[in-house]
Amino acid sequence: MSALARRLGYGGTLCLAVIVTFALLALFAPWLAPYPDQGMGTPNVIAKLKPPSADFWLGTDHLGRDVLSRVIFGARVSMSAGLLIVAFSLLIGLPVGLLAGYFGGWADEALMRVTDVFLAFPALLLAVLLAAALGPGLLNSIVAVAVTWWPWYARMARAEVLVLRGQPYVEAASVMGVSQGRILIRHILPGAARPLLVQAALDVGPALLTASSLSFLGLGILPPTADWGKMVDEGRKFFPDRWWVSAAPGIAIFLLALAFSVLGDALRDREGDKRRDAA
């Protein structure tokens, strides 16, 4: 633990612990949730809108379902949404940035203008438009956010590649007759990927926030699957008289998004140290 704390700082370690806790909750939701069937959506109308009690630690929602169980099951959706958005974005952004940066010329121009088009839109607005066009659903909302997200990675990757392309070891490889594809993958990608991965870790928080915003607006996962953004929306009508319906998932979003951001910060600081060391 102390080694970890040295690497990430105490804040970073704490955040890692929060993320691991949520990840475990998500993974083992059916065993950890007090009412797994309600977590998955079975209504329990007789107990609707009950305040927190010994039976329902975080109260119940408008269909009488245990809010704690719903929050635990909701972790699955929010976690996977956050991670998948970033993964999809990397999958598009990284290759685009690599190609644009390495080959330059018209490829660079063409690819970067496309990226600029996407960057010209306000991200959430574009995501809302896309999600509305694709129709509600978890995968659709993830795709909608990823489409607005990848240009940032493309730009970052391109910038890294531009630096790396002029490095002596890359030129040396080129002179020795190593093929362009091999140079790109073996010599440039590893160097360019690391700062991108740190950025990705930083972005999981905002990504899951955006995904939650979409479900808050009714463009996310379909009912009755538990989702934090959707739960906040459902409880909004009862706020503040029955605060627990919105507050519990809201706090969960806050904690997880904050944890990812602070952890990402810690990682970035470390990355910065490394670069200074290398220089």
Add this chain to the structure above:
Amino acid sequence: MNRRDVLKSAALSALAASVPLALPRWSMALAQDGSRIFTLAHPAGFPDLDPATSFSNDGAVLANVYEGLTRYIPGKDDAPATIAPVLATGWETSADGLTWTFKLREGVKFHDGSDLTAEAVKGSIERTTKIAGGAAFIWSPVTAITAPDPLTVVFTLSSPQPLDVIAASGFAAWIMSPAAFDKDNAWFNAGNDAGSGPFKIDRYEPGQRAILTRVADYWGGAPDGAFDTAVFEIVEDAVLDQSMIEGGQADWTYGLAYENLDALKANPDLSVVVNPSFETLFGMYNTKKAPLDRPKVRQALSLAFPYDDVISAGTSGLGSRAKGVIPSGIWGHDPDAPVPNTDLEAAKALLAEEGLTDSNLELVMTYATSDTLEATAGELWKANLAQLGITLTLQPMAWEAQWELAKSDPAAAQDIFVMYWWPTYVTPYDYLFNLFHSEEAPAYNLGYYANPDYDKMIDEAAALSGTDRTKAEAMFKEAQRMVIADSAAVFMLDKPNIHIMRADVNGYQDNPAYGHVVFLNELSR
């Protein structure tokens, strides 16, 4: 001030910072005495203020600016519903029900100063039918309108229809000044009006607010303490509407969460008016697509619907069981209709009979994205169907998309289409024709139900409704029982009509025939 109030006012001021609620100060400037201003926190906007084509929430404004020949007054306790005279003072019909003669009120002036004449009535209805938008179809039985003298209008019909009820319609039946006959839709939607009602449109900011002011010499007079100004603040967020009514920034609103009504009822500053509405919620089964083309499968689904749970969870117990498609309060309502009750065992048995035990059947139910009650009904139904081995996929869609999908190829469309219906004018034919009469290209018969016996029955009943109401009513009931026997739809519930007002407002009467219309001239403080 307890903690909850602090929270509320904090939330409210946060909202106020983001939404321009400049109203109170503006009202002050308008009149020294703020008590003469009636403010409505209106959860829906007004898409079309043209009295000929309006077919939406616009009635809230138009019903105070324009008048029709008659008005529908709902039955109360044991008193039956009646048709009250407005611009007409009386009417009579020929023995065959094909000629209707309306006598007009003397001394009525439009807001532009011109007099109400038979030519104005004739011209208004002709403008409406010529444009043929919105609800203009209500005049389809009328073949000719004549004006034998300035205060007499004679209608000739192609079939005996209750024209006094049609003339009371909340849409397409408004009478306008002759000066407006050649005006286009844009003129009306710029906030101009040509009515004879107790209020005129003073200012209209689309999507924001409409401000009506009292007309000085209205023929109908006004109660003591009547309001001089009415402000419709369009606030589409129910949470904000609730804050406004609780904070005294609004005098009237609707559409708040049912779950909050107990708290609102306990508030001495507010009164909560609960009435049955003419709105009914149902799901139409796709009768053109397997396996719902089999009546017994549809019946099994209806038996699995959690009627009481949806009423208690979705409407806090304020809704009522739907007895077929025609809600109570409208003639043709059948209180003894044999609608199914929730019975999962019976549903299971029926499915077994049809060879659908553990069939892993998957059905798609479409409903409107923002509608909580429809979502609740879907979620509860889904849970019951899961016990029968049926997976119900809940597909919320924007209304336009939901409707487009349903109007496309039935074989590729949804399995269950959920929506509300309320009548254009108060007749059972409106429900029964639009929803279940066979159609070449579906418009609202979105379960694609086709039954020639049924079509014949309601068409005949409609033809009789002007002359022999009793016989027509019996036939409408029988037709409705055909739909129930065929399980063409699941009748989920009759929606309650709930309006929230400040307690110091007097004279409010809910009239379900006119959606969420407030007749401002009846109110006082």
